[in-house]
Amino acid sequence: MLSERSSRGTRESSRALAPDPATPLWRAAQVFRLLSVIYALGFQIAVNVDLERPIAAWALFGVLVAWNIACAVAYLQGFGRRAMWVAVELVVVVVFVLSTATVASDQWMQDNQPWATTLWATNVTISAAIQFGPILGMGAGLVVIASSAVLKDSISVNLGRHATIVIELAVGLAVGMAALTARRAHAELERATRLAAALEERERLSREVHDGAIQVLALVSRRSREIGGPTAELGELAGEQERALRRLVSAGSPPVPVGAEVDLVPLLRSRESDRVSTSLPATPVMIASATATELDAAVANALDNVAAHAGAGAHAFVLLEDLGASVVVSIRDDGVGIAAGRLGQAVDEGRVGISNSIVGRMKWLGGSATLSTGPGTGTEWELTVPRGSARGS
């Protein structure tokens, strides 16, 4: 017990430190960073002689290399994957772009891209897209564009000849979507894993409760009923708890929708109680979720009717049958039934209102609901729903 709990503790804490699902993207981004720095180096070698202050330009390039090493380490190690670091990177990129004004002439700036290159500046678009998603990724791309526009004192609206703005937006969008998808898939997987663990735990618990508590309660209830007298009352209590526990452990998991369908078996099993028995197939009965909801509600209506009108001690039985093309649910009780000619009274009692609601639900599903009853023979609802008929959604 103890060891299990502590192991769960470690699992919990390890999840907090779980690797970022976007890690592969961060790695790929650093490869891009390396290539973009090599490109910037080539550009620097090619244009350095044309600059006004070539030595200062080389010094700036050294700072750029150092900054990129820091960024690569930060993003690869993980400590850089935070809003603050990405924001700083954006500021640094803007500063590098604007620093072109200090090393080059106005004419050079009109004819060329910033000394650090637009390709290199795209690194921050990628970082922002991975960190924040597509919207802020595209935002960072716009900032990069804006900073080089400031240098030229103009912005090129001729998208045909200068596609930079489109490329920046596209990179932000594509990488951002990839990061978003990776995180969503990871969250989904994590949810499924947790669900599986919870189910397993429930199964184990059910086994233990089953082998211990339920057996003992059943025995106590049985023995004390035989002894009789006040002990019988104790036995009754034990018996109630035994039945409640059995229902609890056999209820299994709540129905998990599989696509647009849901299994009716656990749905109806959850209606079991001291006064309601269910007869269900061992295999799942899949049906459109919307249909299942209506059907379940109709069963609840019918059971409410039983509880309210069938008389004390009446027992209800719910039978689920999968006929392939249709699903049939019968709800029968062994109560007092409705005598012929007393339907009027039944209307007054509100019984018919509920009946109308059951019939209405089934009609809406394209199915049918029939009620058979008689004095002393209880009532029986038979609800038939064709498969794949759920109207609306």
Place this chain on the structure above:
Amino acid sequence: MAVEGGFTVMVVDDHPIWRDAVARDLVEDGFDVVATAAGVESARRRAAVVKPDVVLMDMRLGDGTGTQATTAVLEVSPSSRILVLSASAEREDVLQAVKAGATGYLVKSASKSELAEAVRATGEGRAVFTPGLAGLVLGEYRRMAKAPAKGSAPPSLSERETEILRYVAKGLTAKQIAEKLTLSHRTVENHVQATFRKLQVANRVELARYAIQHGLDE
């Protein structure tokens, strides 16, 4: 209450308190409890020796399941009749036990007199069932009809059998069903029993085919 034809009974349950309590109750009711067992292996060994008329079978045993124990007992003592006495509600495992040859199912919360009646009925070759079990059996026939095993027609229910199983699943007693259909009580029980038996035969055929296909038949 001493019973005519007091059957010999073996109680298989891994819970010692339960096993002893049930055995004592049965003795008081005039049954001859000839053996008790806590697991699949001990049930097999003892059944081979004592050949009990009725075996009261728990679904969860120390070294296996009630289904395995049912198969094991019927292997060494084919004339024994198996009554599943389970603390669990009717689920797939009870259906498996019926397919393996059990002819009855009772929840452990049943009273002493209900238990005695169920053991007696099982000993007489009658099927002991609950609405939940009937629902499972109905569902199983429909499953087999939908996905028939290769090469053979799946076992199916006659109209009358379906009708009767549905009534049982809806909580009617054999007596009530007999009145409704103007049949004898015994005929109704025979029909239910037939539905169990056909499942068992189908199960055996399926197992045999599986064994042949996989070369497991020794």
